[in-house]
Amino acid sequence: MRTYLVTGGAGFIGSNYIHYMFRKYDNEIRIINVDALTYAGNLENLKDIENRDNYTFVKADITDKEAIAKIFAENDIDRVVHFAAESHVDRSIKNPEVFVKTNVLGTAVMLNCAKAAWELEDGSFKEGKKFLHVSTDEVYGSLPDDGKSYFYETTPYSPHSPYSASKASSDMLVKAYIDTYHFPANITNCSNNYGPYQFPEKLIPLIINNALQGKKLPVYGDGMNIRDWLYVDDHAKAIDMVQEKGRLGETYNIGGHNEKRNIEIINIILDTLLEMLPENDPRRANVSKDLITYVEDRKGHDRRYAIAPDKIKKEVGWEPETMFAEGIKKTIAWFFEHEDWMKNVTSGDYQKYYADMYQNK
Ligand code: NAD
Numbered sequence: 001m002r003t004y005l006v007t008g009g010a011g012f013i014g015s016n017y018i019h020y021m022f023r024k025y026d027n028e029i030r031i032i033n034v035d036a037l038t039y040a041g042n043l044e045n046l047k048d049i050e051n052r053d054n055y056t057f058v059k060a061d062i063t064d065k066e067a068i069a070k071i072f073a074e075n076d077i078d079r080v081v082h083f084a085a086e087s088h089v090d091r092s093i094k095n096p097e098v099f100v101k102t103n104v105l106g107t108a109v110m111l112n113c114a115k116a117a118w119e120l121e122d123g124s125f126k127e128g129k130k131f132l133h134v135s136t137d138e139v140y141g142s143l144p145d146d147g148k149s150y151f152y153e154t155t156p157y158s159p160h161s162p163y164s165a166s167k168a169s170s171d172m173l174v175k176a177y178i179d180t181y182h183f184p185a186n187i188t189n190c191s192n193n194y195g196p197y198q199f200p201e202k203l204i205p206l207i208i209n210n211a212l213q214g215k216k217l218p219v220y221g222d223g224m225n226i227r228d229w230l231y232v233d234d235h236a237k238a239i240d241m242v243q244e245k246g247r248l249g250e251t252y253n254i255g256g257h258n259e260k261r262n263i264e265i266i267n268i269i270l271d272t273l274l275e276m277l278p279e280n281d282p283r284r285a286n287v288s289k290d291l292i293t294y295v296e297d298r299k300g301h302d303r304r305y306a307i308a309p310d311k312i313k314k315e316v317g318w319e320p321e322t323m324f325a326e327g328i329k330k331t332i333a334w335f336f337e338h339e340d341w342m343k344n345v346t347s348g349d350y351q352k353y354y355a356d357m358y359q360n361k
């Protein structure tokens with residue numbers, strides 16, 4: 001039975017990936033989920049699978065060498081899928097250091113421990129071992145608003161935020177391991193994800209949550225920035241396909257062909273909420289375009305991201321499957337069914353974060 005070590009599996013994409021993998025492989029695989037449970041990690045995301053015999057949770061920080069080495073020593077790990085990271089651009093602008101620690105040092109620890117566990121005496125690696133580093137398209141910087149330029153795997157790195165700079169550094173470390181040791185790894189650079197379990201500091205869940213409560217909807221700058229949105233299950237599938245069918249040592253861009261301006265996203269969410277809320281639901285009265293509030297722009301705000309997913313389509317056979325209109329309905333339906341989840345994650349520390357970040361505007 002193949003054993004996966006998933007880092008950051010209690011976060012948004014990691015928990016969706018674990019669900020996806022158990023739906024796909026059921027009892028054919030074993031997953032060990034290592035997560036430090038920062039503000040972004042939530043074991044509630046994994047409630048329905050936590051009692052499986054082929055699932056184990058380990059609370060550990062990826063920067064803790066001893067803890068990570070112990071997991072490799074006690075388990076014959078076949079695959080590493082490395083999600084754990086500090087992931088929010090706005091937080092990185094306020095407090096960059098933890099991004100360097102987790103994203104750069106944490107990735108170095110993961111690489112080093114995997115290398116130590118997998119390397120043979122002659123410097124080659126045990127058969128079948130693979131490390132997948134989950135990264136972002138933000139490492140490529142910002143595209144012009146021309147609707148025709150795209151990020152390719154060959155696009156030079158030009159990160160602007162402390163978040164993307166730390167992810168770019170971690171990608172470079174993985175590339176260095178590939179080049180220096182022929183370490184069996186892949187890197188995936190994916191565009192913006194949305195879907196169930198996304199923490200409401202990110203645009204889509206924040207807008208859904210605020211709109212349902214009649215709270216203002218903060219739009220940075222002119223609201224015309226473009227992101228290329230991908231439904232999270234499509235990302236989970238792409239990661240699995242790259243690990244199984246991709247060429248080792250290669251980078252694959254993952255994207256949805258789903259470019260939208262932020263203001264368009266907000267309008268779609270408002271329209272979809274009104275379409276989906278029953279006539280007698282009291283929250284209907286809260287949902288209104290009058291809530292849209294333009295606020296100060298994010299510092300160094302990248303204008304446009306857009307992925308050319310040609311390589312992953314050609315070499316791996318992956319294509320995005322979920323159209324935005326369908327994905328946003330599934331996402332909103334999930335948030336309707338998980339009101340308690342939202343209440344839990346927005347109590348406590350989130351209140352302070354929101355007050356500091358938005359001055360309760
Ligand atoms: P997230 O913030 O929701 O989850 C991150 C998880 O990592 C949390 O469970 C957290 O507890 C854990 N973690 C943080 N620091 C840790 C540490 N030091 N040790 C162990 N665990 C730690 O993030 P996400 O949105 O699920 O993103 C996952 C990965 O995907 C990240 O590497 C991110 O850069 C990448 N990515 C995200 C997007 C996106 O749109 N969200 C797009 C492309 C790539």
Ligand code: TYD
Pocket residue numbers: 089090192201202203204206218219220225226227262298
């Ligand atoms: P976000 O979800 O933080 O993802 P990223 O910055 O990694 O792309 O933001 C998506 C876009 O939405 C980005 O252009 C910033 C913008 N945005 C707002 O306009 N208002 C908000 O309150 C947030 C959180 C984001």
